[in-house]
Structures are given as structure tokens and as C-alpha cells.
Amino acid sequence: MVEITCPSCGRKTELIALEYEIPYFGKILLTSINCGCGFKHNDCIVLGVKEPVRYKMSISSNKLFTKVIRSTSGTIKIPELGVEIEPGPASQAFVTNVEGVLERVRDIVLMAMRWRAEEGDSSAVERCEYILKTIDDVIEGKKELTLVLEDPFGNSLIASEEAEKTNLTPEEVRKLKTGLTVLELSGLSEDEIQS
Numbered sequence: 329m330v331e332i333t334c335p336s337c338g339r340k341t342e343l344i345a346l347e348y349e350i351p352y353f354g355k356i357l358l359t360s361i362n363c364g365c366g367f368k369h370n371d372c373i374v375l376g377v378k379e380p381v382r383y384k385m386s387i388s389s390n391k392l393f394t395k396v397i398r399s400t401s402g403t404i405k406i407p408e409l410g411v412e413i414e415p416g417p418a419s420q421a422f423v424t425n426v427e428g429v430l431e432r433v434r435d436i437v438l439m440a441m442r443w444r445a446e447e448g449d450s451s452a453v454e455r456c457e458y459i460l461k462t463i464d465d466v467i468e469g470k471k472e473l474t475l476v477l478e479d480p481f482g483n484s485l486i487a488s489e490e491a492e493k494t495n496l497t498p499e500e501v502r503k504l505k506t507g508l509t510v511l512e513l514s515g516l517s518e519d520e521i522q523s
């Protein structure tokens with residue numbers, strides 16, 4: 329344990345760091361700050377060579393338990409659904425699996441759907457319903473989707489030999505959000521479920 333200054337209240341608090349072994353990838357470091365003032369922050373750092381990366385994998389019901397590690401700088405995309413979960417100021421790192429990613433997308437879409445329904449935007453509501461139905465179909469093994477995870481700092485990964493790993497070009501890196509700024513592309517932002 330390391331003592332650090334809380335970025336929120338300025339008092340001393342503890343940074344907890346845990347090493348975690350990922351098959352095929354080596355070690356990652358999970359860090360966690362949980363200050364008495366209510367400030368919380370989790371992140372993860374891949375130990376080893378880091379470069380701007382993109383992981384891409386076809387996901388279906390037999391991939392639900394594949395581990396996904398997303399650092400605060402990771403962007404998750406499901407191109408077929410037009411879904412992007414981008415880093416924002418309230419972003420937290422998470423270690424989950426493919427099913428956990430789909431559950432997060434479901435939560436964000438459900439919330440977006442309620443807002444759009446209140447606004448009377450029926451075409452947006454229909455699109456949300458389509459996304460929710462497609463997620464159910466993937467979990468039930470009726471459909472496949474593509475999961476893309478991009479990280480300009482190389483701290484995120486899909487832990488599967490079947491995930492195709494490529495390096496991001498400098499232009500692609502420039503277009504990615506790093507967690508330092510927030511912009512909404514497709515109207516689905518992770519901060520919406522956290523605020």
C-alpha cells in the first residue's frame with residue numbers, strides 16, 4: 329500500500345495496488361483509491377511493452393466468459409450496433425468479461441431509451457429496442473457481434489487468442505478520447521450511467 333494525497337480533498341489516503349495475471353498477456357496492475365471523503369478511482373496498467381492498440385473479436389454466446397480489461401483510457405465499440413463507450417472524467421477501469429460488457433451496454437441503452445421516450449423521440453426508442461434485442465440474441469447464441477477495444481496507452485485488452493490485435497495509427501490515436509476530455513459521439517457515454 330502506498331500513501332498518496334487525495335485529488336479531491338487533499339488529505340492522505342491509501343492507494344491499493346494489486347497484481348493480476350492474465351493468460352497469454354502477462355501481468356497487469358490494478359490500482360484503487362477509496363478516500364474517506366467519497367472519492368473513488370480505479371485504474372489498471374499493463375506491465376510490459378505498451379503501444380496504442382486495437383483488439384477486435386467476434387463475440388457470440390461461447391465467448392461470454394472471455395475476460396475484458398478496460399483501463400480508464402479504453403474505448404469500447406460494437407460497430408454493428410453503433411455503440412461506443414468512451415472514456416470520460418468519471419471513467420473507471422474494469423475487469424469483466426464479454427457478458428459484463430454487454431450488460432454495461434444494456435444499462436446505458438436502457439437509460440438513453442428512457443430519456444428519448446420522455447422527449448417523444450420514437451425512432452431513437454426503436455433503435456434502442458433493437459440494440460437490446462440484439463444483445464439478448466447474442467447471449468442466447470442466435471447472433472454474433474464484433475467487439476472492438478481501443479486504447480492509446482495500451483492498458484486495455486481482450487484476453488483471448490482469438491482476439492485480433494493491431495496497432496493504432498497516429499491518426500487513429502488522435503481521434504480517440506483519453507479520459508481527459510469528454511465528447512459524445514453516438515450519444516452513449518459511460519458518464520451517463522455514473523452521474
Ligand SMILES: [Zn+2]
Pocket residue numbers: 334335336337338339341363364365366367
Ligand atoms: Zn479525499
